[in-house]
Amino acid sequence: MQIRFISSRPADAAALVLPVGKGGVANLGDAGLDGATAALVRGAAESARFDGEPGTIAEIFVPQGEGAARVILLGTGNGEGADLERAGGALTARYLTAAIPTLVIDFSTLSASTSATAVARLLGAAEQRGWRHDIYRTRMPAAAKPTLERIEVVAAPEGIDAAWTDAKALTDGLALTRILVSEPPNVLYPESFVERCRHLEELGIEITVLDEAAMRELGMGALLGVSQGSVREAQLLAMRWNGKGEGDIDVALVGKGVTFDTGGISLKPGAGMEDMKWDMGGAGAVAGAMKALALRKAKANVIGVCGLVENMPDGNAQRPGDIVTSMSGQTIEVLNTDAEGRLVLCDAVTWVQRTHKVKTIVDLATLTGAMIIALGNEHGGLFANDDSLADQLLDAGKATGDKLWRFPLSPAYDKLIDSPIADMKNIGGRGAGSITAAQFIGRFIEPEVRWAHLDIAGMVWADKPGVAWDKGATGFGVRVLDRFVRDQFEG
16 A cells, blocks of 8 residues: 655545544534535534544545545544544554545645644554555455555645655554564574565665574574574574764664574473464564664664574473573573573673673563563563663653553562572563563673663564554554654654
């Protein structure tokens, strides 16, 4: 689906969308319609009790030549970004498969105070909600096939070009994340994940890849221990964007990239194991965020690091009871091979600290089932060793809709992961599972480094549609990272 900006409203538009704010048709005016048509639209909307609530739709058929056309009233609420985003998603959800190839949106009906950024957010949500992953479907009922090809935009506010450039960059970043999360594990594995990100070099991103031999030389025994049961080689992918030019890195984004997680020898139950193709959702979010930053030419220096492994249970697989040595030199007693994401992350964060001397790290991971028990599918969990960093991420989450909820870190939890025969063990007890996982990663963070951990286990995949996504991959994490970088490092 394409978004196109046109100079004037076509007289023969078969589907005309008129955004209407809270208060409904009383504020609609004639909207450029002739008197009879305007009266018909207002009357029909009043009969339907349409009042402009965000995401609500009233559809009226009006005469056009020998046939009829649609006038679609689209509720935009108070005109704020979140309300317009809801409206854009609802519009596509309603008309994606409705056998209408083109929608024309005339924004002249909106209040003059409505910002270009808010309108761009509506258009971005409309495009994002239309994303589908149908490439493996060879047979589909005609009624289920997307038919909406483009949205034509008239009378957008001043500044829309720049606002849409940013919104489109974010949309394209989300699309990359959703593709990576959606692909089946026989198609997406560590090496092919890297290849899917190679096109970012064309945008100015510098890519570095470490293979297993290089990681072994660096002593990444924790990450490689997870990978050793798979025939697929592990990879460490680093993507660097120098938006300020050469100089220090402002922030490192680190993602867990377990492209498929069987649990290893601590095998997961068979029912639902197919969902573990999205256990690389943290790495997927990092890749998508890096693409968004590059496309909008963000004025920040950012590095994205993805630890990419497949966790399989063959004869060479890591065993419960094994002790591995991480890149940091700390030893880990592996009591459960299904607590593998933290083993990947601990070496990834050590590498980025030692190699690039970063001062701020945000890691993302579908790390614990306990997070889903705690927060369901409404918030991602946030852990941080710095209050200001936590507040910055919480604010970015509120602004974008990628909502986060902060959990505690405390030395009191350390005893739960102390090992009697190694520096630590990779799981604690039954209680505080998400917290002890975060405590584990925190042991690999240097004292002077600001660090936050986002446990997004409940957020990367949805069983029901949301504002700007259908069932399936959501792209969670891209928006909050993009906003965090914009607010904190671009000045």
